[in-house]
Amino acid sequence: MTITKKRKATQGNFLTSTQELNCATIAAHRNTRPVKSSTSIRGSLAGLALLVGHQAVALAESPTSIFSTLSTPAHETNSIGLFVVIICTAIFAVVAALLGYAFWRFRAGNSDEHEPAQVFGSMQIELSWTIIPVLIVVVLFLATARTLFSIQDAPKPANALNITAVGHQYWWEYHYPEYGIVTANELHIPVATGNGGRVTYIKLTSADVIHSFWVPQLGGKTDMLPNRVNEMWWDPQKAGVYVGQCGQYCGAQHAKMLLRVYVDTPEQFAAWVAGQRKQQTELVADVVDSTSEAVNPSVGQKVFEQQSCINCHAVQGTVANGRFGPDLTHLMSRDTLGAGAIQNTPENLKAWVEDPQQFKPGCLMPAMHLTNKQNLQITAYLQTLK
Amino acid sequence: MGSQTYPVAGGLQTETAPSRHGYLEEIHSWIVTVDHKKLGIMYIVYALLFLVIGGLEAILMRIQLAAPGLHFLEPQTFNRMFTMHGTTMVFLVGMMILFGFGNYLVPLMIGARDMAFPRLNAFSFWMSALAGILLYFSFIGGNGLAGTGTAPDMGWFAYAPLTEKAFSPGHTTDYWTIALLANGIGSIGTSINILATVFCMRTKGMTLMRMPMLPWLYATMSFLTLLAISPLTAAQAMLMIDRYLGGHFFDTQAGGSAILWAHFFWIFGHPEVYVLVLPAFGMASEIIPVFSRKAIFGYPAMVAASVSIGFISLGVWAHHMFTIGLTSYGNAFFTLSTMLVGVPTGIKLFNWLATLWGGKIQYRPPMMFAAAYLIQFLIAGLTGIMLSVSAWDWQLHNSYFVVAHFHYVLVGAIVFMLFSALYYWYPKMTGRMLDEKLAKWHFWLFLIGFHLTFDLMHIPGLLGMPRWIYTYEADRGWGTLNLLISIGGVIQGIAVLIFVYNMVHSYFKGELAGPDPWDAWTLEWATASPPPSYNFATDPVVGSRRPLWDLKHPDDPDSAFE
Amino acid sequence: MSTVTLQHETDTEWRQPAKGTVAMITLIIAESAIFTIFVVAYLYYIGRDVHGPTPKQVLEIPWANSVCLLSSSLFIMLAEHAIAHGKMAAFKLWWAVTFLLGLIFLVGTGVEWKKLIFEDHLTISTNLFGTTYYSLVGLHAFHVIVGLLLMLVVLVLALLGFVEKKHAERVKTLALYWHFVDVVWIVVFTVVYVVGR
Ligand code: HEA
């Protein structure tokens, strides 16, 4: 396994502690670009660009707009992007104006029979339109390189939260090694600002094919590859729920490999962690027979454990330890099922267990063909997994 | 009077009606032909057929995406549609039609009687044609009969390990692979042929620096094809070894690498897009001067720019892989190299602009499309520059912004230029003009449809809409935009229908063209329309880049300046 | 329009390269690109196997083989030289020697593969080494086979007396291909038996 994003502490203006990072990000949030000694021209251009960008995209309000950024990597990416947009727009304006002028000014008259003067070229002109673009390219490149290095090679603060995210065909698995938590689909991380704020570093890999981890408001995407570990970081500045989705085609249900990130306040996050660390225990069954009429959780657990569910799903503290599907230990702490495909309500849960293919045709959980009774029992059990 | 005369004036142009032998014989003559003109036309017709098929696939996708949560296509069907659409458009439309024009025009423009290797030429055509049949046979052969519709569904770049047996069982991927292998062999054959033709078959007096721009660009394109298609062929062979012989090249379970495929594919894929655009540049460089009534501006710079685009484009491939986890130095390098392509491309654009400058522009159909091409290519190139900013590409990669960028080049530049070229050379190929009134309808409808579809498509990309999704959530704010985009697609379809009608109608009823309807300057206009099978009654001898200008202006020939 | 001549007085002789040579060079460019991809894959996967056998355990350096193939390039040059000067007997001799040396190389490869498959149990599906080794060496061997078949045709025609001095150009083109096959072997040899072992 190779870790590909090397970190370099040599660059002078890189931030070295969380403290600074936090200041930086707050500042960045305020004036839309990171605290760096940068030329004021670029700064104001980027500012202007942001404004224009916001205006343009305000037409369509979207929770996934790459312009409503809420963390440093996203801000920086955005400023460089808009800087380039401005330059390109300027190039477009000039060249399109010249083209338009030529189209109009040099259109042929009706009666004119003579051929126009034949001009074959000019060395000076050729040189000028070679050199000017070269200069523009140099500027664009240097600006890009700065942002690139500052995001990709940013030093990792000592108290960063480490998470490993594993892409699976159409769902996400998360490990919090620090807390021994394994969960799926809905990622919880703390805000990075304020007291107790932490930056989150995510190691990304895949269990099967290539996926890509993308929450536009928090930052650009990074691919998840089998046999390889990539890394990226976020320092979200505002608590809330952010959505995104898989950014690399990965098979039938790529479209419904949705992604939700809950950015919690430090208190919320601590509470969530405590909840996730709870182990489930084997419920004591009143009736062991799974064909029993009773619909209660303990019967449900037996049914669940007698079916092949446990080949694919794990519930910590019980015999269920499958790894092919999402960990169900705290299923009820999640708002959605099937990587955001549907809301997590009791009816949906039962319908999902009956036949997940109706919501996510082509997903890798088969319809289990159980009786209605069994489904009710299993659903009752799953609802205890708080 | 010299011994060799202008063939047209020499009375060769006779308006004989096509002789009425049986149509079976006619078909037979096309199948066994080794004539570069017939092969060229077959390439073009074949490609236009697939343009309609690929376009229909696009329309199906657009219907499904017109609103959030629709159930028009099954998820898997949608995935098959974009895979087939992309593969069809790039390999069966783009490559085929460009090779078609190359076959038809290169020998005529350099005053040759045929390609260097006529039989290899026929072989290449039939190999490439086989590819289309293999690819589309997958619909029935993929997993058995009866509507199971098992066309390949792994995207046109077929990222590993999704294509390995473990994730793509059945034969769909195999059809895709062998189709591209067959197509690749055909392309390599044609490229060798074009290079040998350009370097060895030029008529007397046509030095390389007197060659028209189009053969120059075809030579560059062929060279690039050799260096680009071959890696694809190699990678496809590896994929076949994995799938059939149990190899592990891209088998990540056995230590194989997914990134290696990505590199191999884009080492092919990036030069490939320039392979597609270079001939369009060549066509623009022929058509814009003629309708501006001026010689091309800065010919040597144009040649140098084309060749350097070819070279630089061999070193930019990883700009398709900015999110895959390259080191920061890797990302920086590919940002720089990608941006550098903008410089020679800019030179080309500015030289076309200078060609227009001071000319007398005639807005006939070819020029209308060429004018739109210039503006659209400018925009497409600039969005390309935005994507090359690796840090920003982390956001934009695999979003609809990318889809908008590449359709802007592929449709806005290449397809527009192809329409321009079809209006321009159709009279040469058939002897009849295309109807101008229908052409105007075609142009304006296609222009409106194009802009409605692909201008708007940038925005959902910026709003976080990824590619390859068969449906999307209603709360994302992408709905209205997608509806408009889909409507634009249908308008484009109607425009293409008008064009198809025009082509068929004009073939029988069109006004007779005569040898030189546009009052142009390159050698293909010096012979009858359509040209006789031997092209030129006598081998022309040239003294400048514009031999027919010299003929028409004996008082002011170009050859006096060279 | 009047009848105007499309002729200009050109005293200089109009010369362009032979199309066969151009075609062979371009083919070689394409082939080089193919080999490059296989070589890159080989280099990339060196030492990444999850299990053996490793190259160190099973590969022996095919010295004799390599000498045969590389020296055949010299003999084919002699043959080219002979036919260019119309010495048909010498041509036939050197051509036959080249052919035989190539054949020895091919048989050598066969022997090597037999050992690998039956004694070391290394097949194309065993591990990454097997996959990359057989495909790279196999691709080269395939080119040797094509070369040998073409040379055989020429040899037979020559023995039947159909090959004459005027065919020197074509023989040269074929020889170009054979030189390419030899150069590729130098690369493959270095990669597989020197770097990879
Ligand atoms: C013919 C096709 C074609 C052409 C010509 C181009 C041209 C360019 N393309 Fe595009 N591209 C594609 C087809 C094409 N592309 C396709 C099909 C894909 C997607 C593949 C897939 O993922 O499926 C793609 C994807 C793609 C990406 C990857 C996006 C992603 O997946 O994240 C990038 C990133 O750098 C890129 C960049 C460029 C650049 C910089 C150019 C440049 O060549 C443009 C140069 C032109 C100009 C810049 C304009 C004129 C110049 C001037 C007026 C001079 C002044 C300008 C400056 C100094 C900047 N392209």
Ligand code: HEA
């Ligand atoms: C030359 C190349 C080319 C061309 C011309 C086009 C043309 C079009 N493309 Fe395509 N496209 C690609 C190359 C091309 N595309 C590639 C390489 C991909 C990537 C694939 C992948 O990711 O794997 C892609 C992907 C792609 C997608 C993204 C799919 C996804 O990621 O989910 C979409 C979605 O809108 C799309 C739409 C269109 C449309 C609307 C047109 C229109 O311009 C088409 C207009 C033409 C017609 C409509 C044909 C004429 C039809 C008739 C005459 C019949 C009558 C029809 C009607 C009246 C409606 N294309």
Ligand code: CUA
């Ligand atoms: Cu996972 Cu797309």
Ligand SMILES: [Cu+2]
């Ligand atoms: Cu590219």
